[in-house]
Amino acid sequence: MTKKHKILMDAGLSGKKTKELLAKVGVDISQIDMVFLSHDHSDHSGGLGVLMRRYPQINAFANSGTWDYLLETGKIGKLPAQQINVIEPDQTQIFDDLEVTAFATSHDAAQPQYYVFGNEGKRMVFLTDTGYVSEKVAKTIEDADAYMMEFNYDTMMLREGPYSWALKQRILSDLGHLSNEQAGQALVDIVTKRTKQIFLSHLSRHNNTEYLAKDTAWEMLEHGDADVSSDLNITMTEPDDPTDLTEI
Incomplete structure (x- = not known):
């Protein structure tokens, strides 16, 4: 808000x-x-x-x-x-004190896109439901103050899990979802010391755990080339329970 x-x-x-x-x-x-x-x-x-x-x-x-x-x-x-x-996609519109930029994503929907929201010099990015993060998207969303990022599945859990092979292929494809490792690498590429909040979202109930998602995010950020702030906070989100309001 x-x-x-x-x-x-x-x-x-x-x-x-x-x-x-x-x-x-x-x-x-x-x-x-x-x-x-x-x-x-x-x-x-x-x-x-x-x-x-x-x-x-x-x-x-x-x-x-x-x-x-x-x-x-x-x-x-x-x-x-x-x-x-x-x-x-690629449009920016301004509504009073709110600036919104839309960007295309890769998912098996009619025309998927997500958004960068800007207000008073702060930027928050929402990105879930995409099979990969392109260089163009990474450039659009880099250096934000906060991210809500998809950490949908752990690759091993998905491959060994109960889903049909067709559904597994769909999730793993470029029109599917981001794995923990893919999302973690995306964060390495886009996070800067400006970033203070990362919200992990869209976790699969069957193919991921909160521990694996959060551990992967921290490990990749700490061992990658990301310029991470010492007060960066990573928060899990739940689909059926609200996350406390956070001032960005």
């Missing part, structure tokens, strides 16, 4: 669950005025239609490919046209 805006990144949970989790950190859902959508998969978009219809103050943002897919399929119901806003 900024002084003028309260923002949701994605809306995969039900409207009721979203309201409950926001209340736990002292935010009234009626104060949310912007939602930025990364892609059309239901765990990221499933609750958006309800939020838009129930809370008319919410302006929702996604790229044209994502909107076209959601509107054509009707997967989240009829959406109020006046609340639909477009931001395309």
